[in-house]
Amino acid sequence: MARHTRDDAAVTRARILASAQQLIRQRGLHCVTVDDVARAIGMTRGAVYGHFRSRAELLGALLCCAEADFTARLAPLVQRGAGTGPDALEQALQAILHGDELARHVSLVAALLQHKCGAACELCPLRERVLRGVEALRVTFAMLLPAPGLAGLLLAHLWGLLGAHAMHLAPAGLSGSAAALARLYRGQAALSAARACCRSDTTSHAILMRDTP
Structure with a gap:
């Protein structure tokens, strides 16, 4: 199994933030869930929660x-x-x-x-x-x-x-x-x-x- 480095984590975190920001611009804050953010970049909700607890x-x-x-x-x-x-x-x-x-x-x-x-x-x-x-x-x-x-x-x-x-x-x-x-x-x-x-x-x-x- 490949080991994830700190740089990998930073890149993934940035991808999550960029996905959330883009979805909020498109749909509005109240129409965006963690599931939406994860789905937009091919991740699972659990993977997103690995970087953001809520x-x-x-x-x-x-x-x-x-x-x-x-x-x-x-x-x-x-x-x-x-x-x-x-x-x-x-x-x-x-x-x-x-x-x-x-x-x-x-x-x-x-x-x-x-x-x-x-x-x-x-x-x-x-x-x-x-x-x-x-x-x-x-x-x-x-x-x-x-x-x-x-x-x-x-x-x-x-x-x-x-x-x-x-x-x-x-x-x-x-x-x-x-x-x-x-x-x-x-x-x-x-x-x-x-x-x-x-x-x-x-x-x-x-x-x-x-x-x-």
């Missing part, structure tokens, strides 16, 4: 891949201190939108975000992890935006682009949108500041008029 552990490993991809995109910016430069927002947007890798995680992350459960289940802890990751990303973009309050809106905008790409409704090469997005949100920040200034001036004029004999 469906939740398999999904957790997929979520780890998503978290690692997002972290890797933004890490170089942090290391270079790009967050303090004038082009930091555009660089961060390019990092998120470059290539096709992040779009492959959309189906899993979306399903976890939409998950609702009245009692604790295998998906609830994963959903909490996603929510923490989203908040960390929002804080990161808030530090890059002239108007931090726009960070949530920008995340929704980015998620829409990645989702459209995942459904093949948007072309590859989304990083070409980074410059336009950066200009848009810098412009929105300037507009918000101008409106705030106008409101302040209007209030001041009202006070002056009220206090004038």
Whole structure:
């Protein structure tokens, strides 16, 4: 009998993860079982459980891949201190939108975000992890935006682009949108500041008029 090496195990584990990810993109998270994952790559369910003790552990490993991809995109910016430069927002947007890798995680992350459960289940802890990751990303973009309050809106905008790409409704090469997005949100920040200034001036004029004999 052939002996299985650590490298063999790593290759098999990667095949299982790739199969699960592909099926989730095609069918949706709730329509994918361990049996489906195993069947798609010619394995038995027991063989899959030899690498992942449960469906939740398999999904957790997929979520780890998503978290690692997002972290890797933004890490170089942090290391270079790009967050303090004038082009930091555009660089961060390019990092998120470059290539096709992040779009492959959309189906899993979306399903976890939409998950609702009245009692604790295998998906609830994963959903909490996603929510923490989203908040960390929002804080990161808030530090890059002239108007931090726009960070949530920008995340929704980015998620829409990645989702459209995942459904093949948007072309590859989304990083070409980074410059336009950066200009848009810098412009929105300037507009918000101008409106705030106008409101302040209007209030001041009202006070002056009220206090004038």
